[in-house]
Amino acid sequence: MSATLIRENVAAAKPPRKTGSLLVVPSVVVLLLWMIVPLVMTLWFSFQYYNLVNPEVSGFAGRDNYEFLVTDPDFWVSLRNTMTLLISVLVITVGLGTLLAVLFDQPFPGQKIARVLAISPFFVMPTVSALIWKNLLMHPIYGVLGAVALAFGLQPVDWFASYPLAAVIAIVSWEWLPFALLILLTAVQSLDHEQREAARMDGAGVVAQFFFITLPHLSRAISVVVMIETIFLLTVFAEIFVTTSGGPGNATTNLAFLIYARALLQYDVGGASAGGVVAIILANIVAYFLVRSIARRLEV
Amino acid sequence: MATLTLRDLRKSYGPAHVIKGIDLDVLEREFVVFVGPSGCGKSTLLRMIAGLEDITSGELQIDGRRVNDVGPADRGLAMVFQSYALYPHMTVRQNMGFALRLARVPKAERDRKVNEAARILQLEPYLERRPKDLSGGQRQRVAIGRSIVRDPKVFLFDEPLSNLDAALRGQMRMELLRLHEDLNATMIYVTHDQVEAMTMADKIVVLQAGLVEQVGSPLELYHHPTNLFVAGFIGSPRMNLMPARVVEVTGSGVTVALPSGGQVTVPTSASGVRQGDTITLGVRPEGLHVDSAGQIAGEVKLVERLGGLTLLHVTSGVDLALTVQIEGSDATRAHETVHLSIDTAACHLFDKAGLALPRLVRHPMAA
Amino acid sequence: MRETVFQRVFAFVVGWGVAILLFFPIAWMVLTSFKSEVDAITPRLTFTPTLSSYAEVLSRADYLSFALNSVVVSVGGTVLALLFAIPAAYSMAFHPTQRTRGTLLWMLSTKMLPPVGVLVPIYILARDSALLDTRTVLVIMYALANLPIVVWMLFTFYKEVPKDILEAGRMDGARTVSEVWYLLLPLTLPGVASTGLLSLILCWNEAFWSLNLTTSSAAPLTAFIASFSSPQGLFFAKLSAASTMAVAPILVFGWFSQRQLVRGLTFGAVK
Secondary structure, eight states: OHHHHHHHHHHHHHHHHHHHHHTTHHHHHHHHHHHHHHHHHHHHHHTBOOBSSOTTSOSBOTTHHHHHHHHOHHHHHHHHHHHHHHHHHHHHHHHHHHHHHHHHHSOOTTHHHHHHHHHGGGGSOHHHHHHIIIIIISOTTTSHHHHHHHHTTOOOOOHHHHSHHHHHHHHHHHHHHHHHHHHHHHHHHTSOHHHHHHHHHTTOOHHHHIIIIIHHHHHHHHHHHHHHHHHHHTTOOHHHHHHTTTOSTTTTOOHHHHHHIIIIISOBHHHHHHHHHHHHHHHHHHHHHHHHHHHHHOOO | OOOEEEEEEEEEETTEEEEEEEEEEEOTTOEEEEEOSTTSSHHHHHHHHHTSSOOOEEEEEETTEEOTTSOGGGSOEEEEOTTOOOOTTSOHHHHHHHHHHHTTOOHHHHHHHHHHHHHHTTOGGGTTSOGGGSOHHHHHHHHHHHHHTTOOSEEEEESTTTTSOHHHHHHHHHHHHHHHHHHTOEEEEEESOHHHHHHHOSEEEEEETTEEEEEEOHHHHHHOOSBHHHHHHSSSSOOEEEEEEEEEEETTEEEEEOTTSOEEEEOBOOTTOOTTOEEEEEEOGGGEEEOTTOSEEEEEEEEEEOSSEEEEEEEETTTEEEEEEEETTOOOOTTOEEEEEEOGGGEEEEOTTSBBOOBSSOOGGGO | OHHHHHHHHHHHHHHHHHHHHHHHHHHHHHHHHTSOHHHHTSOOSOOOOOOHHHHHHHHSHHHHHHHHHHHHHHHHHHHHHHHHHHHHHHHHHHSOOTTHHHHHHHHHHHTTSOGGGGHHHHHHHHHHTTOTTOHHHHHHHHHHHHHHHHHHHHHHHHHTSOHHHHHHHHHTTOOHHHIIIIIIHHHHHHHHHHHHHHHHHHHHHOOSHHHHHOSSTTOOHHHHHHGGGSGGGOOHHHHHHHHHHHHHHHHHHHHHTHHHHHHHHTTTSOO
8 A cells, every 4th residue: 555655646646856967968068078088089189199280190199298398498488488377377367356346345435337348358358458468558669558658757668579478467357356345355355344343342453453354264265266267377379379479489488389289380289288188187276266165055 | 624644655866865654634623733853754755745746655635535746736735835825926816716717716716715715814095005015924925825715625734934023923822713713724733842742732743753642632742741742841931840760669659759859749640650760851831930939949040021921930949940830929039048848749650761650641632 | 433534544545546557458458448549659648539440340241240140150159058947956956856956067067178189170160161260160169168057057946936826827727838928938938038148258258269279251340359469451440440339238247147147257256
């Protein structure tokens, strides 16, 4: 009796639930393909001699592509540039972003409009940001920064000739500071006001409140910002592509640009793929921590 | 209106058994309250009746018809949720009329029913508002109104008052009772608050760990709890419990020795206890009296003056804590030593397994 | 009290100062777009405003085709992503299984794959299937690249629909179809809309695949603007006019959806 009841219930309850949970399958399949196929191909190419324009270059390369990569001084320069870019932008955006988030949390006249203005750069497409900065602002003769320098009796600086990497860092920071600000501001605003009032009752001043209440509350949001920015900053491309093309020399060549240049300028698929594998490994180290930190708060 | 029958109803999530076999009959127009501590399975049981949870085994009947495999939409029941679960994108009118709209009831009739429910619940001025523009009490009414318009066989309430403040809760309690009378409806009401259970129910079902501990009218549970759990759960302040030893068993009662010395004879049947057994004596706060000739001496630790009534918290001996209910006019103060006498007719005895020894005389209010 | 007044003045001055500083390049770009080419190369505030740069950019037939490409690939990529993501997010939010959590995190991790890491195979696959410089390849790439974010964002919106409301609906007699139509759809429409908006913004501004997979016929505005980087294309006013037109719509979208963007960009970790 009870056995048939159970079976009936299972039969009655299960089918709709099953179809419901199957709706996720198409997305899983395309993402699986999107992940596996290029990944396997990159790995495969990285062990091949393969030139896009010269079909005579072919065959198994063994470790050659990797050996060529690590013995190429450009590779190490690009790694160094990648890390310099990454760390500088992170320090600037997260540091300033945190301070500005606290600032924009204070009520002041026109705060909403000021906030909208401040986060606007994030919505500007990278190619536009880069060209505006390069031509309208940083150009030694026609740029605003040069005019300002002259007004102060200083010599205008040719940013992209003298400090190319710093110039790229400035542009990328300008793009990502609003992102950090937006995220951190949202996090600051979720801070329970009673908590801060309790701290004030306990005698905490503005600075103490920031370090003992606000900053700990922000730690999670900061780590998320750091990791998401890292994912994107490891592969900054368009800004370099339109401003310096990696130069002068290799001064602004990062890993992303190096791979692009290998593949689509020198047609060396094998070498580019070996670089790609390195990029994937780098990103995965970050991704591991990001996914873990998000997993902790995920409720399903 | 309808009857509801539960036969050996069970629910498990994998290896975890939540409802462990419940039999219950809900009569026509009865107001039945499921009460128990959190996690006892009372909400799960209600949701099984509603059709929101599968029934693992057993049988659920509405008006004698098996409905285990009937979906919630087709059982003809209405439910009021703890969170009210109003549709935030609909006006009060649309919220209340939603079920009728789904049932393709003509608009004119729909409006008539919604207006009628709004009138009963004094919601007429709010019909075009959205839930977010209503107060907690008003939302509560809308949730009730939503179930009224459907004219359901049975109303189900899942802790509907727990999100209201104390004053509003008392008021809504009265309104629900009035509604029950006006609508002549069968209602099942889940709560963890024994005051709600006592004041509203025709029949209380005390649940613990997925099992029914006792079913009965409020005063039946109050005066004749069948076990220690019910005795402790029903009644506020709680029943005083003290260990005692059986001295003598006769046809007119069981005589026990108190820890503080002295003896009392409680009019219960022996029910298997023998001389020398340890036993638990239970007496409600109103069964203890300050009496200079009383057998129990103790120090008053705390006095709670409620106005008409006063509660004394007395410690007797090393660690026997007793609550005594006295008149508000009594001048006993904290840190005084008092003597307490026990009203033997109001005493309960519980054997080692926690089961009550049946009292020889039924309380007149608990027929 | 004095402290709060000081704080307010400080917040006002620094807040507006920072805002103006950060917005300055955009403002300057808009300003320059109304200059003549001659005025444009002198960084001055006084000039005779003219629409000649806009007229010139717009009169180039290809500008409109670039803009059209941007619209098509952004909308196409977003719609395609939503088509896959809506059922997936619905399924995981309302019919979770033991694997749901793992699936969500795995989807997130696919977003971590750096595009340069797979540039070579994608380029070769696109070349071999004759998809280089087509809108199709960008639509596919954008849909795939944004799918994890879109699924996640929708998932967090769906998760916010209280279970009680759906159960109340079932008690009221709603079956699957009426549940979706009368309850889920109206309740989650704002969420779907802001998810779509985020996806649009990300697609519109995407500048890796558009630069590498298109050359002319399918190139969107990101690639078109990049063509100004060559020295012979150094026309500041026209660059500014073209940029202003390329940026303006998305900037307005962005302003209106700040809060929802946070959720999408942080995978629901910050709300």
